Amino acid sequence: MAMVLNEEAGMLKDAARGFLADSAPIAQLRKLRDTDNADGFDRKTWAAMAEMGWTSVLVPEAHGGVEMGHVAAGVIAEEMGRTLTASPFLSTAIMGATALSRFGSDGQKGEWLPRIAAGEAITAIAVDEGRKHNPSRVATKAERSGNGFKLSGRKSFVAEGHVADMMIVSARTAGGEAEAEGVSLFLVPIDAAGVSVERIKTVDSRNFATVTLDGVEVTADAALGEVDGGLTALEAVLDAGRAGLSAEMSGSAQECLASTVAYLKERKQFGQIIGTFQALQHRAAHLYSEVELGKSIVMKALQTLDAAPDHAAMMVSAAKAKLGQVAQMAAQEGVQMHGGMGMTDEFDIGFFMKRVRVAEALYGDANYHAEKFARMRQY
Amino acid sequence: MAMVLNEEAGMLKDAARGFLADSAPIAQLRKLRDTDNADGFDRKTWAAMAEMGWTSVLVPEAHGGVEMGHVAAGVIAEEMGRTLTASPFLSTAIMGATALSRFGSDGQKGEWLPRIAAGEAITAIAVDEGRKHNPSRVATKAERSGNGFKLSGRKSFVAEGHVADMMIVSARTAGGEAEAEGVSLFLVPIDAAGVSVERIKTVDSRNFATVTLDGVEVTADAALGEVDGGLTALEAVLDAGRAGLSAEMSGSAQECLASTVAYLKERKQFGQIIGTFQALQHRAAHLYSEVELGKSIVMKALQTLDAAPDHAAMMVSAAKAKLGQVAQMAAQEGVQMHGGMGMTDEFDIGFFMKRVRVAEALYGDANYHAEKFARMRQY
Amino acid sequence: MSDLESFREETRAWLEANCPVEMRQPMRGEHDIVWGGRNCQLSEPQKLWLDRMAGKGWTVPEWPVEYGGGGLDKAHAKVLREEMKRIKARAPLQSFGIWMLGPALLKYGTHEQKLEHLPPITRGEIRWAQGYSEPNAGSDLAAVMTKCEDKGDHYLINGQKIWTSYADQADWIFALVRTDFAAKKHEGISFILVDMGQPGVTTKPIKLISGKSPFCETFFDDARAEKHNVVGDLNKGWTVAKYLLTHEREMIGGMGSGAMRPAGDVAVQMIGKDEQGRLDDPVLRTDITRLEIDGLAFMSTMERVADEAKAGQGVGANSSVLKYYGTELNKRRLELMMDSVGQDGLEWGADDDAAAHWLRTKGNSIEGGTSEVQLNIISKRILELPTS
């Protein structure tokens, strides 16, 4: 597949950039933070995104979607990375839609996909339990109870958990805490008895939740995919999310570079435009090279997810690891080259540093994915 | 202990620098290489070193030495690192002398230490068997035979093995190939029946040997230190060598920096002295900082070897790991900043790159010592 | 018994009797630091501890007794430090007056200036701010434009400073001002002491990315300073400033050293070990190992630079190496801490303030002369590379 966007994706990119710059720039995130907005995102913007078909980008046409694929989803995520737009796009339009369309029963698809496509339902993925991402480490229990299951446990760092209508929860139906076998996935409506959600504000002015499941009863129909063998599906859903996050980080890295280069062209020190200092030029040029490599590996991962989703894991891990390094470097170099102004809340560059740190931790940091990559490479 | 040289060591440093610049500059190594010298070092220079007391720097006074300690030995090694002087100083004056004076029996001391001090005997340490340093991995066997032992095996990368009068050989008297217990050390005269030595020329124009032991008979008196528990002594001897090597690498790094800075002040490109280019200035300044850190950790390791030899392992591993990184960086930056000229055999900078690579591999590379450090730090 | 030994015994007994038990608890955060000053609210034990220590001159043990210090030599001061550490006594007082202005006054001040300003510092009565940077000067400190006019019996100051630490809580400010606009850049600057309690001086906190506001903008609108409050010669303030910069550089660089828990220990606590006893994140383990080795090399370098200075062998500009490397190391350290703490470190406004601490370190390589300025200094002063 050629490593360029096709016409459709190119148009989507232009449209996304225009819309986000106008309707959801960093100023929006700043306002959400400063007004302590209860949702942590702007519902009007979200409705407009649904209107434009962004929420249905991975929903099959049969269920009301436009089914454009991961490259297209990545294009949107990348543009959101430039403007740091807060929305449930990743948790719902990418991960929720992937989970249901690839692993849902006909009933589950029929219930949720049209609502996701329409922007009417928000979903969240409740996977982690400790401070570091580790999808096979599951202590949350799902015990058989009558015709269904009873879920008990505690999930941390659930993106958009505080606004979700439904959560996809990993729980153990068999095996020991760290075993790969015995993990199952369940669709848990947020209003089920025994679910409690605590909102956590994170450094990036976004929202996560700690979710407690206290004997939550679900029917047998709530199981998503194979009972006891849910880890494969979970990894596939996570990989979709990781690739989307990598695309977002790529957008953020590009924007950090662009705004830093712009600052270098404008700021004076020692009587000179600082962009004339060769040491800074070389650092900016090196950063540009890294950002270009980041763009390429993200595109490769997204194309692989579209073309061969069952063989995308290595490319996705490479992308998440590489973008973890690149985006953090871009933010750090950005703050440093902005000097004292880069340390102020008034300038936007710090928002990138904070968001990129959170994106780095989410669904496996660069170290986690480097390790996963090495294992897949069998060394 | 103050982190400065005392007066005695300071005088030694000045004397060493003067002598080596006059009598054993890089031109000497070049000539040894180009004339394919059979010894791989200059015997006249070696005799002069003995004359000045360098060979006895770690030999106790009782055995004819000056016993100045590891800081002094490191001062000499550092200066040799500046001039890339080839000599058996490390194998004999540092490691041989440490082995015998710390772990030798009275008989062994009496036999070898005065000869080492006088520059009359060259010793070598035969420890490794594979391509990577690993002192506990010993397949060479020492079977009890009559009153003594019979040694069989193959040792690789034995520094100065081709000119040694005596070798300190690690061999297994018990245990499996990778076990820590069961390793013993033996003094093996080079002319013992069954010893064969193959000279290996290495990229640094120095000499190593592959040593084959084919049923070599030694008496019980040949055992150095504790039979079966020789690894502790071996590690102590290796640590003395590693610290000396780190000092040598520090000298090489300093010289790479100095000659590169000198080149930057002289070479013109695009109509300007290249030393005015800020990108190169910052790289040189960063390199200077690294070289300074290297000097400090080497001094710390050497001081610890003198003050508390049984607790020096962590500092020595830190020094060897740090200098592996610093000296290679200095050589690589040196070659790059010399441009095309740096790639020619005519310029000296390439000699540093080659020597530093060999020093890096010898007695554990930076990765080996980082791993060892992490284990000592219990993580 | 030697003099030092008996001093140790007396000190131990005195500390035991005089250090309130609350002052032997670890500080729980920045709010437990006693900065002193006219507006400072002290708890009873804090006040007791400060007064008792100040009474002995031990808030600044090595300063001369006549200026409120303890008059101790290095050896005795070390004993005092060790004994305080033994009972985990908190520092009774921390301040820019102690770290920055004090040393400058001791070196460049007149006897009268010392008598006026040092004792209130030692008793925590006056809190000082530092007024160096200006909005359009940034790293180029010598480009200060704050105007200081001679009005006969006093000076009149107009202009703006930025990055003045805690200026909103300070009482006085030591500032670089331009007293001669005709002179060359470095030659028309004076070092002056200004009372911030006058209407002509106002401050405005700057909100940082960490959410905190440790710095301010400080505005001088017809502010007044007495003529005897110029430190050093008029128009020669750059000399005093440079001395203080070196001092500050070493202080900030030193923050990259041992005070914190080793990164490896934190990581093990957060992440645990695998079956082979290794930190259960092999890639992070590599990075932490390299950090700790660099940390050892850095601490050895701090020690060496100090010992060389004592022995008169030092390279003065090596303080730039310490500032540069120390702050970069500290940034690396905090990145690895964030890697270790994972999701738990990302909460905004969490009790342990992990994220705020991480973000704060990003300023280390900017304040007190950026890393780039330090590399320029090393290149120019140590390597003597030419400028074009």
Next chain:
Amino acid sequence: MSDLESFREETRAWLEANCPVEMRQPMRGEHDIVWGGRNCQLSEPQKLWLDRMAGKGWTVPEWPVEYGGGGLDKAHAKVLREEMKRIKARAPLQSFGIWMLGPALLKYGTHEQKLEHLPPITRGEIRWAQGYSEPNAGSDLAAVMTKCEDKGDHYLINGQKIWTSYADQADWIFALVRTDFAAKKHEGISFILVDMGQPGVTTKPIKLISGKSPFCETFFDDARAEKHNVVGDLNKGWTVAKYLLTHEREMIGGMGSGAMRPAGDVAVQMIGKDEQGRLDDPVLRTDITRLEIDGLAFMSTMERVADEAKAGQGVGANSSVLKYYGTELNKRRLELMMDSVGQDGLEWGADDDAAAHWLRTKGNSIEGGTSEVQLNIISKRILELPTS
């Protein structure tokens, strides 16, 4: 059957019948490369293979038939490559004529120049050297001082070139010379073709740190060139040179990519695994993992840059990114290879030449425009940062 499919069948059959079995063995070293030229010694199978392939125009499959090429379009050329790869056929001929001069002549040469020079290249009869750098120019290629005087019916050349690859074995050289000393730096340069078989051209190999001498100094002492051997317009040689530089940059940068065995596989073979199936050197494993991930990202970038160029969307100066990153990556790769091979890689003159290969890569970031020059280009042309 489509045209491509039938072409594949024919090609497969032809290769099967015509590629000597010896030419299907892996090359054992540099000496197995067929560079061509007047002094080239070919083995019987090498000669057979070269003649047969040249006969079909397949030493340069995409060049026009009239100049000795195969006249294939990209799709057919790809089929040919795939079929050669299938039977592991060696390249029948490699040369700077094919890689460098050919593309330049095809773009800038006259019909007569193409007819004169291209066919001998395709048949391996003439080996070309590149004469760009000069001793005092280095990275600053436009500073060439080699003098080229118009002598009416011919040109007279005096001066010196350096870093001319294999000039001691080449027959002709394409060189940058100064034809107008009065013009601005970039404007008095011409691109000229010179026969090296004349007494006025001499060469001297340069011994490198690797012990090899792939480069020479080349001296012109009253050397002669025909007037019709200027390529492009007189004094406009910089245009041709720039085109070739971009070409060379991509070629050298590309060497950092997939041709070699993955570093992880080499390391496992050399070092082995621990009980958990991990490479038995955890620190090296981290470095190799990062290298391989960067390698994937780099190869994806090569692909993307090529595809963007095809789609007309490319950033031209991205060839500098490829040159810069590719060569730095290749140096990292070889350092890690040396770490993996350990002591066995340190023997001088060993059969596998591991050390020579390692040392050779250090030149990658110097030749064809240093890494620093590439960063300057990125800074100026892509980021458009100002020059002082």
